[in-house]
Amino acid sequence: xxxxxxxxxxxxxxxxxxxxxxxxxxxxxxxxxxxxxxxxxxxxxxxxxxxxxxxxxxxxxxxxxxxxxxxxxxxxxxxxxxxxxxxxxxxxxxxxxxxxxxxxxxxxxxxxxxxxxxxxxxxxxxxxxxxxxxxxxxxxxxxxxxxxxxxxxxxxxxxxxxxxxxxxxxxxxxxxxxxxxxxxxxxxxxxxxxxxxxxxxxxxxxxxxxxxxxxxxxxxxxxxxxxxxxxxxxxxxxxxxxxxxxxxxxxxxxxxxxxxxxxxxxxxxxxxxxxxxxxxxxxxxxxxxxxxxxxxxxxxxxxx
Numbered sequence: 128x129x130x131x132x133x134x135x136x137x138x139x140x141x142x143x144x145x146x147x148x149x150x151x152x153x154x155x156x157x158x159x160x161x162x163x164x165x166x167x168x169x170x171x172x173x174x175x176x177x178x179x180x181x182x183x184x185x186x187x188x189x190x191x192x193x194x195x196x197x198x199x200x201x202x203x204x205x206x207x208x209x210x211x212x213x214x215x216x217x218x219x220x221x222x223x224x225x226x227x228x229x230x231x232x233x234x235x236x237x238x239x240x241x242x243x244x245x246x247x248x249x250x251x252x253x254x255x256x257x258x259x260x261x262x263x264x265x266x267x268x269x270x271x272x273x274x275x276x277x278x279x280x281x282x283x284x285x286x287x288x289x290x291x292x293x294x295x296x297x298x299x300x301x302x303x304x305x306x307x308x309x310x311x312x313x314x315x316x317x318x319x320x321x322x323x324x325x326x327x328x329x330x331x332x333x334x335x336x337x338x339x340x341x342x343x344x345x346x347x348x349x350x351x352x353x354x355x356x357x358x359x360x361x362x363x364x365x366x367x368x369x370x371x372x373x374x375x376x377x378x379x380x381x382x383x384x385x386x387x388x389x390x391x392x393x394x395x396x397x398x399x400x401x402x403x404x405x406x407x408x409x410x411x412x413x414x415x416x417x418x419x420x421x422x423x424x425x426x427x428x429x430x431x
Contacts, residue, residue: 130205134183134214135176143171145266145289149273152285154353154422163276166229170222170237171269177218178244180211185248194307232275240268255319259297266293284343284351291336295368298329299375333368340364354425363414370406 146167150160183190183201190202200206223241227234247261270289274281302325305317346355400407424430 130200131210131214134180134200134206134211136179137172137176139175139179140172142266143168143175143269145269146171146273146276148270148285148289149277149279149281151418151422152281152352153274153277153279154425155277155279156422160277160279163229164273166225167233167272167276170226170233171240171272173218174222174237174240174244177215177222178241178248180215180218181244182248184208184211184215230275233272236268236272236275240265240272243268253316255316258316259294259301262297262300263290263293266290282343282351284339284349288336288339288343291332291339294332295329295336295371298325298332299371301325302329302375329372333372336368337361337365354421354430356421356425356430357418359421360414360417363410363417367407367410367414370404370410371400374400374404 147161147164150156150164180201183199186196187202187208190196190199193202196202201208201211219241222237223234226237243261243264247258247265251261252258267286267290270281270286273279301317301320302322305320305322305325341358341361342349343351344355344357344361345351346357347353348355351357421430
């Protein structure tokens with residue numbers, strides 16, 4: 128892969144798939160909404176890549192001391208800093224212009240994401256707890272982008288569930304990063320975390336995620352999904368969370384207990400888990416398939 132394409136971190140674009148949540152969970156998935164969400168997805172890929180590049184430029188010295196981040200194109204000098212700056216600016220301006228041309232709501236969402244990323248790169252990523260909170264806010268804005276592009280209103284329970292799931296992934300990422308420290312220079316914020324603290328945070332956030340998803344999938348009586356049949360998707364969510372925790376647990380074990388560097392990297396990069404771990408992929412496919420079946424049955428009046 129070209130180092131310039133690699134600098135965009137295309138594997139992390141899987142995070143932007145959440146923009147399709149609006150039509151899927153609003154039971155309004157048609158060609159028009161699908162194309163609108165595809166546009167929102169593309170714009171988020173552009174702006175997120177813009178800030179991935181900017182973040183790599185800012186953290187270039189720290190990344191060169193990291194055991195795996197030192198291989199990134201900018202840190203390894205495969206992409207020069209002037210070229211990286213040009214790429215970042217072009218992607219940022221393009222995503223902002225097109226989003227405002229599409230609609231004011233989408234433009235405002237993309238702009239809010241821009242300010243969030245600026246705050247994150249300049250300050251928030253160095254502040255304990257707020258760094259993880261900023262990651263979660265980014266996922267909420269992705270969900271809002273799909274809603275803004277289609278005009279669909281998302282359930283409050285679903286937005287809360289999205290926030291908790293994003294916090295969960297952020298905590299798991301910090302655990303893996305903390306475990307990967309092998310001496311040398313590292314980000315100061317990691318020194319303020321500990322595995323016992325992150326484990327307690329994980330326990331709270333995991334419980335909230337499952338509760339909020341269960342409340343949303345219980346149906347319209349609780350202000351959630353339009354049909355209580357969405358409850359049959361809950362086992363997929365439970366298994367996916369538990370499977371991810373298993374991967375995280377394996378990454379925290381010393382190598383003499385059967386751990387490998389591949390496992391150690393996985394929970395530090397959630398996109399790698401989605402792309403490489405077969406049980407996770409099967410779980411996601413099963414969850415999406417079940418949602419589509421429920422949507423089809425609901426739209427044809429076969430279930431309530």
